[in-house]
Amino acid sequence: MQILAVWTMCCLSCIIDAEIFTSIGQMTDLIFTERELVQSLKEYIKAEESKLAAVKRWADKLEVLTHASTSDPESFLAHPVNAYKLMKRLNTEWSELESLVLHDPSDGFISNISVHRQYFPDQEDEKGAAKALMRLQDTYNLDSESFSKGKLPGQGQYSGVRYSAFLTVDDCFDMGKTAYNENDYYHSVLWMQQALKQMDAGEEAKAYKAEILDYLSYSVYQMGDLPRAIELTRRLVSIDPSHQRAGGNLRYFERLLSKELREMDLNKQEPTEEKPIQLGTYERPRDYLPEREIYEALCRGEGLKMTPQRRSRLFCRYQDRNRNPRLLLKPMKEEDEWDSPHIVRYLEALSDEEIEKIKQLAKPKLARATVRDPKTGVLTTAQYRVSKSAWLEDDDDLIITRVNQRIEDVTGLSVDTAELLQVANYGVGGQYEPHFDFSRRPFDSNLKVDGNRLATYLNYVSICVCKPCPAFVFTLKFYLYRKMSPMLSNH
Template sequence: MSAKSHSFFNPSRELYYSDVLPALSIAFLNDPDNPKIYTTSVTGLSELKELEDLYIDELNEYTDLLQQKVHSLKLYLEKLKLEKLENYEQRVQYVSNPLKAFGLLRRTHQDWPKWHNYTKSDIGAAKLIAMEQLLAKAPGNDDMMEAYKGMHRIEEVYDLEAADMAKGLLLGKQYDAKMSTAECLALGDYMFNQSEFARAAKWYRLGLYYNTEYSNDVFKQIYGFESDEIRKMFLIARIKGASVDDVPIYLRELSHGPHTPLWKSEKGIPTAYQEGCWGRLPRRRDLTCRYNSTTSPFLRLAPLKMEMISLDPYIVIYRDVLSEHEIRLATDKSNYGVMFDTWTYDADPRIKLERISKGGMLYTKELSVVNKRIEDMTGLNVSLTDELQMANYGLGGHFLPHYDFVNLTRRTTLTRIFETIGGDRQVTVLFYTSDVELGGATLFPKLNITVRPEKGSALIWNNLDHTGQPDVLTEHGICPVIVGSRWTLTQTLAEWDQMFKKPCNTKI
C-alpha cells in the first residue's frame, strides 16, 4: 500500500486548489515511483484486461512461430527418413551410385549448417521481448493486496458464502464467472494471514474440492496443488480458529461438499451497516416527491423531479437531471487525463479515511451547464468551486463513513485553507453518472438511510445545520461495490458563497 503512505501535505508538491475542493480533502497522488494500481477503479481494471489480451495475442503469435519451426523441422526429418538405410550393404549400395553419393555430400556439407542454425535460431525472440515489456506492467503486490481486500470486503459486508462466490452466485444472482482452485487457495492464504480462520478454512475446502490432477508436467508445476497440503492448511485453519479437541469433526468436514456449513460457524447478527448496504432498512413512507418549479426562475420552465429523503438534515434526490450526453462526458476517462488513486483525509491529516476509487477533476466548458443546474436545484451559488470531482470505483471499492464538512472551529491547516476558499462545505451535490448492478449504495448510518445509485440522479444534502454548525447526522459512506462500474460526479457548495442566497438560520 505504498501510495497510501503519502501525506496529503506532501511537501514535495504544491497544494492545488483541486486538492481541497472535493468532499473532504482528497489527495490525488501522482507519484512516478509508485507502480500503477489497477484494482481501485473499473477503468483501471479494464486497462489490465487490455494488457492481458495484448499478452495473449503475443503469446499466440509466439506459439505460432514455435509451431512453424517444429513443422519445418518435422518436414526436414520426414524428407531424411525416406532415405534412411538399414544396414551396411544397403548403405554401400546407396553410396556406390555417384548421384546419391554426391547428394549425400552436398546435403551434409551445405544443408546441415543451415538447418543447425535454424534449429538454434531464436525464433520468437521479438515476441518474448514484447511479452517482457507487457510483464513489466503487470500488477504488483500492492495491487494484488487491494484485490484481496476488495474480495474480503465483499464477502464480509454482504455476508456471502465462499462456496456461492466461487460458483458465481452473488447476492442470489447467478453470474457467468467461476473461481479456480488457484483463486480459492489464494483467498484461503490471505484470510489465514488476516487471522480470519473460518473464512480461510472455507476457501481451502473449496480449493480442495475443485482441485484437478494434471498429467502434464508443466501444468503440474504451475498449477499443481498437493491435495494433502491443502487438507493440512484446512485443518490448521480450523484448529487455529476453533479448538484442537475437535480434529475428528474437522476431518469429517473435509469430506463434506463446500456448501456444508462448518461446525459452530453460525452467522452473527447483521450490523446496521450491513443491513444498510443490503438495502434492508425500512423505507420512510411519510416523505413525498414532487416537481420542483420554485427554487429558481428556470425551474418554472423546466420543473425537476424531487424526492425528499430527510427533512433534518435536509437530504433530497433529483431524478433525471443529467442528459445522456452529459453522462457520457462525465464517464469518458479521456476527459480526466490521469486518474489518481484517491485517499481522503480528515481535517486532521493523521486520520486517513479509506476510499478505494480513482478520481479526477472534470472541467469542460460543456459541463459548466451542470453547475448551472446545481444552482437551479439548490438555489445556491456555485462560484469558486466550479470543477466537478469524478470518482470511479473498483474491485470492492468503497468509502468508509465520513463527514464532508471540515469544521472550521478545529483550526487545522486544512480548515485554514477552507477559510480562504469560501468556508466550510455547506452542501454536497452528488451526481450518479452510472447505475450499479450490485452494491455501492450511499449510506447514512446515523439516519438509517440507504440510497441506491441511479444514473442521472443527484443526491443533495446539507452538511451544516441551519445555524451553520456541522451536522454529525450527515455522516455517510459508500457500501462496497459488488458488480458494476460506479461513476459519480461531486460538487460542494461553500458556506460563505451563499451569503446573499441563504438567509441566516434557515434551511436550504
C-alpha cells in the same frame, strides 16, 4: 446547519500504475493488455507450429532417403547426383535445419510481454483484490460456496453483471492464504473450507490437500474451536504422517483440550453436550466501526421500508428551478426518493457524450484517494477509502464549465467557493466507509476563509451491480462551501 443532498443517476457502463485494484477505470486497461498478449501468444504458437511442421517435413523426407541409402550405401553413392546431394545436405542443409531449430519464435512474444510487464498488477494488487472480495462477501452476506460459483446479489435483475466467473480450488486456497497472512482467521477458515470442499468433490488443483488442512486446522484453532482443530489435524497426519508441523500441533492441541477439560472438572462445570462447531458457522469478529452493521444492511437494501401510504406522496416532475432560463427548454427530471428527510434524485443530469468525455479527461489523472490523518492533518491513503480520484478544472475542457453551470442551475448554489470537480473511480470492492463530508479539523485553514462544507453534489455515471448501494461507481463529487448563494429554502 442545513444540508442539501442532491443525487443524480445516469446509467452507463464505465469503462493501471500503483494500487491498480482501487480503480475499475484503470483496471480496464489490463483487459486490452491481456487481449494483446493473447494475440501475441497465438502468433508465437503459430510460428512454433510452422517451425515444427517444417522440421517434420524434413525428417520425413530424410527418413525415406536414409532408408534407401543405408540399405546399399555403395550403390547409392555410385550415382554422382546422390554423392553431390549428400555433400550439400551435410554442408548446407543440415546447418540451415540447425538454425531453424535453434531459432526461437518466442522472441517477439517475450519482447511484447516485457514491454507490458511494467504495467502489470503486483502482489499488493492481488492481495487488495482478494480482500475486496471478502469485503463484498461480508457486506452482502455471501457464503463462500455461492461466491465460488459466481453467484452475486442482484445478478439477473440488473445489467451490471453479465458474465459469470468461478473460483477454482486454487483460487479459494489463495484467498484463504491472503486472509491467513493478514491474521484474518475468520475468512481463512471460510475459504480454506471451500477449497477443501471442492477438492473433496473431485476438482483438480495444484494445491495439495495437506496444505489446505495445514492452514485450515490452525485457523480453526485461532477461532477457538479446539475439537475441530484436532479433528482436522488428525486428518492431516493421516494424509502426511511426516508433515513438519502436524504432529507437534496435534499434541499441542490435545494438551490444551485436556487442560480445558481438567479445569472444567475442577470448577465442576459440565462439558457441553453440543457437537463441535462446524466450519463456516463461526461468528464474524466485531468490527471497529460501530455503524458497520447498519452500513452493510443499507447496502443490502434492508432496514426501514417505505409504506404504500408514504410512497403515494412521492412524485416525479420536471424541474425548471423557478423558471431558470437554461432549464426552461430542458428541465431536469426530478424524482422523490424519500419524504423525511426529503431526498430527490435527478435523472439524466449528464449526457452519454459528457460522461465519456469526463472519463477521458479524468483517467490519466487518477491517483489513489487520500484522507487527512485526524491527528497530523497529513494526507494519506486508508483502507476504509479504496478508490482513485482526479480533479478537473474549467481550463481542462469546456465541458467542465458546462457541468459546473448545470450544478448551479439545479442547486441554486454558487460553485465559486466550491472545490474542484472530483472524479472518483472505485475498483473491485471499492468503498468509502461512513464519514462526515464536512470538515471537523480545527487545523484546516480553509475553514477560516471559506467556511465549512455545506453540500455535496454527486453524479453516479455507471451501472450499479447491487441496489441500493452502487458497488462500482464512477462519481463526480463536488464539495460546496458555506460561503455561497444562500438559495436553500426551495430545496
